[in-house]
Amino acid sequence: MTFGQFIAILRARWMLALGVLLGIVLISVALSLTLPKQYTATASIVVDAKPDPFSALGYPSMVTPAFMATQVDIIQSDRVAQRVVRMLRLTENPQVRKQWMDATGGEGSMEAWLADSFQKKMDVKPSRESNVVSVSYKAPDPKFAAGLANAFVQAYLDTVLELKTDPAKRYSSFFDARSKEARDTLEAAQTKLSAFQREKGIFNADERLDVENARMSELSSQLVALQAVSAESVSRNAQASGSSADRLTEVLNSPIVGQLKADLARSEARLQELSARLGDSNPQVIELKANIAETKLKIADETRRITGGVGVTNTINRQREAQVRSELEAQRTKVLHMKQVRDEGSVLMRDVDNAQRAYDAVLARLTQSSLEGQATQSNVSGLTVALPPPDPSFPNLTLNLLLAVFGGTLLGVLVAFIKEITDRRIRLVEDLTVGLGIPVIGVMPKPGSKKKGRLAIADAQRRVVGQLPNPAK
Template sequence: MNMIASKLNSADIPQVQEPRVLESGEADAPSALHTYLRIALRWRWVIIGATVICLMLGLIVTLLMTPKYTAAATIEIAREAEQVTKFEGVEREVGAADQEFYQTQYGLLASRTLAERVANALNLVDDQEFFEMFGAPDDPAFELENGRYPASGRAKRQRVAGETLLDNLSIDETRLSRLVDIRFTSPNPDLSKRVANAWAENFIQTNLERKVQSTAYGREQLQRQLAEYKDRLDASQRQLVTYASTEEIINLPGQTQGAPERAIIVDNLAAFNTALSEAEADRIEAEARFRLAAKRGATTEALSNPAINELRARRAEMAAEYQRMMVRFEPGYPAAAAIQSQIDDLDRSIEREERRVTDVLDASYRQAIQRRNELQAKVEGLKQDYLDLRRRSIQYNIFEQEVDTNQALYDGLLQRFKEIGVAGGIGVNNVSVVDFALTPQVPSSPRLLINLMISLLAGLMIGAALAFALEQLDEAIADPTEVERRLGLPLLGSVPRTMDETPKEALLDRKSELFDAYLAVYTSLGFTTEHGVPRSFAVTSTRPAEGKSTTALALATTLARAGKKVILVDGDMRSPSVHHLGGVDHDRGLSNFLAGDDNIDNLTFVMNDLAITAMSAGPIPPNAAELLTGNRLSVLVERLCELYDHVIIDSPPVMGLADAPLIASRVEGAIYAVESHGIRSSQVKTALNRLASANVRVFGCVLTKFEARKSYYGYGYEYGYAYGREEKEAEAA
């Protein structure tokens, strides 16, 4: 027994792993489109309901709204009035200034003054029907006296009438054109037409009046400003001339038209600086020739000197004659000595000529140095003079800038004065009516189709928001794809809900969907350990009635049909259930062994219909956790592993009890049953954390009571469970 226990502890029981929740990116996360589609399918009735409600509200509101009519008058606003005094007739290009101009015109069209002027022109200030149409405020100015409004409240009514017109007016400019639409909306089509046309006409009139007023006022203002700026210009010019004379600042005109003036000293400095550069180049060249003259005959002048070349030629002839004589005579021979004397004289003559050439080069070199030094001293002096001129020119430039500024201001005012003088006698307006408003025949609002489209869009948005909110609040595990994503556990399989038969009856039918599902779980369980299906494991869940007992019974039955010798132990000593499946009582079982009874044969019974052996929970003890804290359960597992191929323990739920962690820690690991649509994932995570704290290895999760028709993609699972069954039933029929 010790050897078997050692094998179980060392080989059969893998290293315990704590269950954990997968981080984002560890598992294959579904795409965003897949997630949105899943949420939409799950909460489709919420989205449909919100959409239908919004559509009904939109329809009701549309039918209850008062029809309104919109009339539109079109005007053209030119950049400025055409200048009849000009013959070319060239129009300005559109730019930033044009945009500013048009925005100003749009603001003037929507001004309060123009609105009140239109209200007075149409006599709307005292029109009772007008104020009743738009709703008159509760004010003494609108209380009738002898069937008419009081005269004392006219100012108040004028302001209210203008605000009412502005509230129902819209100014719509046409892009890339000068056309502007003036639209007015009211329940009365004739009133809409009259207001739109009156608005255009009064805007033209106010524009003309504003031009006349601004022209007269502008001429007076410009005349005063011209006199003032003329005095400023004269004063600044006198100041500039006086300062230039005092500081002896003399500037020459620019070399080209429009070029700035330049000082005389600048030209002098440039000229002397150029001469200095040439003198420096001459000095470098003279120095190079002088350095070469240190070698006798090495200079270009020496090589090209005719006298030196002639002397060298004669010496060469005499040297050749001397060499011929040396063939026959001794050096002391009189004729040879005479030739040698001539050669020495020629050498002295060549040396004198070369020394004369060297003296000439030396004189040229010294001359170049002297010229360079004189020019450099002159340039340095000019530099100092220029810096002094720059210091004296600072104030001169300030005075000159002041003159230029005053001149530019004066020229601008003079030009503006001429323009105003020309435009003052011209009455051409830059605003004209293109189309007058017509009486609208069809209401502009409400628009049933547009309102229904808006209601539909609002309903879909509200429904989507509700669906996302409900999705965030709902923690239920809806289908198998969410098990690994939410719990971080591998999915061993999903088990359908049995409707017309008990789980035991379904397991006895090898063609049932329940049996097929647990067969898939058994197949997945074979890959959880190195030796295949674990020798001993517990089946538990978060809370009761999640299908853990059915899972334990089904796995035991599946293993037995695979030829394995299996025992099912009822580990739930608080609410036992295995004895009901075998049709026995639980007066002897697990609690007896934990209490000290070692006779296992007396504690088990055989379930012949399922071909497995079972052990009931035994008598319910006062405290089941105390029995599980000892080593008796480990001894039981070891002894059962000697007798059976697999030991399966139906464990109690995890939450609220200490039994499940104690039992699962005595076996190789645990299989976790999770009820589909029945429990929150946060509760399951809490329970898994309890198992992890007890160093329990969780092999995987079984999703129980799964209903394919309630799943978002349930048709895929339903097809898997029922594949081939319908064809066989049709053939049998």
């Protein structure tokens, strides 16, 4: 079909197409004026991505499409719808109860029935490039539509807050029980440590152990010194017990022995003189010999006394060495025991420290959970409040007229073409040429159009001449 044929059909069937268009427009206007009016009220909420004031953590996933889709699902959930029913106390309304009885016969839950009916008339649309979600509700009464939209927003805000605080409250109860157990464990560990300290008499184990270590070091130094002195005493005692006792330092340094030896030397010198002069039988020589023998005995007695003192000193030194060694062994045993006690006390102290850290950690989580459970704000806030709309959203007369004109035009053209197909007419010269397969010689002009008739005959003649075979060829 050419464009000319299309225009020719429209010219021929324009009244039919116009009738269809007018019929569609009239039907649209009639429906727009007779259908009950519906009002749509819209409220909006905004999701805030700021850090949580309790946990000090951000919510990077809040701006993702999945999170916004989750919020839409929460708004459209039965929990929010049933909360709206409870907020508005619609179950207490006798008229609403009668409608429920008529619709369901009293079967099922009235709250669930109302929630389901509300969800059918609610529309939730998230914004594509922001964190704003629009909640719309359609109802015959504009005030009722605005009230339901605001009720859904408020129910959603309360539900989001519950979804945040309910787990925190459960965690708070859990951590409260754990904190009591941790406190009991800490008290038991502290009691055990205190009893151990009282039993062992420990006030400051490290300081006392330092004192005992210092005393042990001092005793060790004393033992080393006494061992040196005792070794010397043993050597001197062995010398005193032998034949060289007269060469001891004490004997050589003794003034009595020195005096006696001096007297002995003088007596021996005088004895030699008297013996040479008077002879050995002289009474003076005999007396002098007796004096010399007595002096030697005195020297021997003084030497034995002095060497006996060396033995006593050796015995004393050995006893002091044995005593210090015994004290050192006792001190070493005491220090080892104190180290063992300190290790046992360290274990108990670590138990106390671990119990304290565990209690502090549980107490911190308990405090955080308690604060989160007492929160009155969530990360979602109301942005705009729904107001009763002044104009109905359905039916929209202007939109319906535009759609009726557009649809009526298309339908009128379609009806005209269907009519043309069922009742085919000759509209153009080309229709005869194509339909019959013979050239057109002339076209009869319409009455009163001579000029146009002559032009049409001339045009037809040119076409016939153009279609006849050329003899020259």
